[in-house]
Amino acid sequence: MADRVGIVGVCQTKYEPRKIFDSYPEMVFEVSSKVLEENGLTIGDMDQIVSNSQDFWDGRTISNRTVSEACGSTLKAESKVAMDGTFAVFYAAMRLLSGCYDSCLLVSHCKMSEGSPHLINNAMFDPLYQRILGFDELSTCALQAKRYMYKYGITAEQCAQVAVKNLRNGKRNPYAHRGMDVTVEQVMSSRMLANPIKELDAYPVTDGACALILATEEKAKKWARTPVWISGIASRLDSFYLGDRDLAEVVSLELAARKAYRMAGITNPREEIDLVELSDYYSYQELLWLEGMGFCQRGGGGKMIEQEMTAMGGDLPVNPSGGILSGNPVTVAGAVRVAEAALQIMGQAGQRQVEGAKRALAQGHCGPCGQGQCVIVLEKGV
Amino acid sequence: MARRSKRNVAIVATGQTDHRSKRPDVNIVEMINEAVRRCLDDAGMTIADIDAVVIGNMEHFEGIFFTEMWSVDGAGSFLKHGMKITTGGTTGSSLALAGYYHVASGLFDTVMTIGWEKQSEGETTAGLIFQADPLWERATMSGAIGSFAASATAYMHKYGITEEQAAKVAVKNRKNALNNPHAHLKLDLTVEQVLKSKMLAYPIKMLDMCPTSDGACAMIFSSEEKAKKMYQNPAWVVAGVTRHDQPFGGDLEMVMNLRTLRSATEEAYKIAGIRDPLRDLDVAELYEPCSFAELSWYEAAGLCGPGEGGKLMDSGATYMDGELPVNPSGGVLSTNCIGATAMIRVAEAAIQVMGKGGQRQVPNVNRAMATGFGGSWWSDVMILSRTP
């Protein structure tokens, strides 16, 4: 990339199953005020705000109206990306690269506890062909998981190993909704939701918010102790109808990753990337997305987890934060991937720090079965 | 706070459906596709020329969550970068601004933006009530009309604005719509007819209010290199500004004084080098959700002083043959497919700059302004020019 966008600072709430005391503005103000304070900045330093939330989850048309005072948009430029948080980061980066603005406060919020997840996730399907069948996110991801496992011989145990690893990592993340030591057997014997997805293969319902400060190169250098640079960023959308693509392959992710790597000058991701924060709503996704991002051949995801390459201390730690399996709300989840990857590069990831992390990958997706994919390369630099 | 972009960006094409109260002949994706094909035709492009698609609507109006995902086939975003941006009434202008930022970032050369709404498929007032705060506003909220009405009374009270002056806006814009093949309501009305139309919520009568429409609008934003190579007369984006505000209607003066538009236009004029907007602009497409609003928006946009919106209307300055024609397209009072509405303002301003306005063309347009309105009394402003 010719120009660089830097991440100056990040802030997260603790993710909790039901933040019953917090209204949306309270939850958002917690992170937006803190991220400024911790970086010695004021709202006056922010030229613009990019917010990130979903009308359906908030139960409110124009969900950014709810949080306007809490994200500091009074008589300021603000816009809302109604997709996964990685796409919001992408949009914030573009607005900075345009030269129109120098800085951006990005705030992502969601309280999954307030609505009905199955109903909301059923509304994502088209009203002509698919919605009437009662699909939701979980049941369609189960279709993807099954297809993937069938086509490439991925086993339920391998998926369970992902859950074991990420839930264990979650123990070291103070923001995580949950972290625990579970065994493969426990995952395998947890309640069956939709074959092959069991309770511990699936992310929990959770509430929370995440804020990031992004800035142009000049401002980021001035403001950040360790600015984190976005060196590659790309997204792609695949077809919508479930039967239109072979769900065992993620062409949109392959294309997005390839583009992002080209921008960042990466030729061998396995060698050149130190860690990955990816969107593991369900355990199988970690394996499938790793393939999509070129860390192994199609179908090679199972081996990666089996050989413990993606564990803390492995060649390529994946989701040191504990990932979405340890609990991040949808939409916010993508912003958290970027925030967690940035913390790693800043060397501020505490107990979950990957030693010497210089280059990290953040991945987010939205739409049925990972239809839309976004990949962001973050790195340390001068 | 905002500046002109580092790279020049031009609008090279637009496409609209013929807006109607109901389009039972097409589904949502097909309606979007109609605008996209018209836009590609206008550009002389194929979908392969498009690098990215930015789309939006008001999701609760149709009750569909992942509209950007469902519409991939019709919008032409298959295996491309795609994004959904939704900001209520300003969705269309937020999308147009997003098209501008996408190209200005240097990451994309040719970007399509699409705003749409198929209001006949849901309940507009119910959809708008979702927009109100569940604790503080929902019980009293009656769609958009109520808050326009409640603050229009304050506007009239403070400045002596009359119902007749507002009715003139309703007459002017519907008459302008007669020249616009895409417009939904094309009516040759009298002030009398407006005043005698059914009272909805005092002082707003049926003909003071925008309709609900089914329709879509698409635009193509292009880098300077491509625009100059392929197009004789594109519309260059010379300023883009957004202003949001406090969360509750009661925090603001609403129709009486739209301060976000005041703040946004002041900044946009500064960026574009406009000193006297009434003189320096050649045409304006203002997002007027009701007749009273257009009068007040004149004031906020600096076309006249506070409280002088009625007088400016009386002077005839904003008619087709006036000093600054406002809403030659017929405006929102003639067409309102909400997610597209603010984009139509930008598209119509671009059409004027490109000289493609046909019967609604204002002669010799060098600079045009488009505004978006929505959310919690938010505003977007874009200024387009014949020269970069």
Added chain:
Amino acid sequence: MSEKGGSLLLAEFEAKFPYDYSAGRYASYFLKRLKEQKKIMGIRCPKCRRVFVPPRPACGYCFVRNTEWVDLGDEGTLWGFTIVQFPFLDPMTGEERPIPYGYGFIELKGAATRLQHFVTASDLKKLRIGMRMKAVFREERKGNLADILYFKAIE
């Protein structure tokens, strides 16, 4: 369902989405005082001293946390109003909302913002901007905004 033998079909859905909105600390406190003491409370920004009603966690102008509660009394001035006369579907009940009804914005003394609520008078036609208005409270208060039934003109 088909439009009787036609070639264009419709898909119909009756959507019902339940939500449990957390009022948050600020609104919970407001509603508690309203329920227990018939008080209408605003919250003051410690920096610019603006008093906000409805109460909210932060001042949008100064971006600081609001901390100081202020009793705004139960009388105010009518800033703007309308009488809703058109029928529409109320998504909270799934039925048409009863009309006509008056609603408007009340300037409570000391508040920098206005409260949106139902307004009435002995006759709706008598409502005028600038009228003094007084809150009428519900007998059995439940801890929501409807504990104020409406603001009534002092005639």
Added chain:
Amino acid sequence: MDDWLEGLEPIVEHQDLKVPYRYSMGATTSQFFIAIRDQKRILGIKCRQCNMVFVPPRSTCGRCFAPLKEWVEVSDKGTLQTYTIVHYPTPVQPVPPPLIYGIIKLDGADTGLAHLISETDYERLRVGLRVQAVFKEERAGNMLDILYFKPLP
């Protein structure tokens, strides 16, 4: 902590948002459902450029953007591409759980159709299973006019 927060009970406002929606299917989708409703025939639509038959049909090819007009009848029999057994209940499921979803590539189609699977033991379920559509007696012109797909003997 501020004094006023002490002992404060959180208030939760419950609302059910109810809205009716009426979606126009458009000519292409309507024709697909009319053929099922009136003749129990399943139609696909063909893109000549991409040499693909799409089921369910749409009026534009997402891949090449060609308008699609060429109808092709596909079989009511096909092959299961993937499936899942859903054990949890939701208010929008057409039948009570446990229910089986599958994606079926009908003979003659190049894309899969997502639908319900029934009349089967779980043990028989496998990718590659041959299945056939079972039509509803009283058909209304929507996706549930196909009740489900059942395994071929």
